[in-house]
Amino acid sequence: MTDTRHGPLRLRPAHERDAPFLERMLLEAFNWDRPRFALAELLALPRAAHYVSGWPRAGDFGVVAEDARGRGLGAAWARLFPADDPGYGHVSPSVPELTLAVASGERGRGVGGALLDALVLAAEEAGCPGLSLSVEDGNRARGLYERRGFVPVGREGNADTLALRLGG
Template sequence: MSPFQIRPAVSEDARFLADMLIEASNWNPVRVRPRVTVLEDPTVSRYISGWMRPGDFGSIAVDAHGVAVGACWGRLFPANEPGYGFVAPGVPELTLGVNSQWRAQGVGRSLLQAVARQAGASGHSRLSLSVERANFAQRLYISEGYVTVDSGENSDTMVRSVH
């Protein structure tokens, strides 16, 4: 039996998604920003603001006791207010966060796969995300079929087709 299970995200998961947005933002232990600093940044908080709005979808990983340990979710952004990994209107941009003690145990991969299934079931043909090049998660994204389509100074925008 797996030490964790995956369930769909619901509107009541908003606070946990904020926690996972903090985890995602603070992936580098040398450059940790306080929760309030991350959530007050409108370029970051837009990934959870008003969760769950039409078109939002996601998955939550829970441990054997039902405690949430990770999340991955997709959100659409308009061209005039793009996210970091924006590629086109109608292409959901993903955010992935996993509690540090649960990393490298398959949680992130399971969440990415669940969200890809959700996206396909909702009629989306592609998913996008942004990742800093030094982030070890980039290897996970590549192994899940994401390819770099644009590069900034320190980060890459990656896209995956959904079948």
């Protein structure tokens, strides 16, 4: 069991009311190495905002990590994108793209790994053929993915597209 600052970690499905929290976690993902964007700036960029806009859409699924007080610590979620409106880690319209982030003060204690495991399980249960994502050069998050079987399948700019094949 992973412990947070306030007791054991709890994982639960992401609901419609979590949309503002997912927006904050999207910001953490885009600002992974430095403060590049404010939230309003990020959400004004269609190619970024479409990871969360209208949450939840048909086919979306996600997991939220909370501490014992119900405070959000991080989230992982997956969304399908059509070929003419891809995310940064697109491989196929039938393979959802994964977004993962943990609040900055809570990293390095297993929250991200637990979220990733739960999301992969949810993808398997949903019958997804796989999951994909984009990881920029230098992001240590890459190790989390590779330890779970994600492999590089493409490259765009300074980022690799990683994908995990599932049985669905």
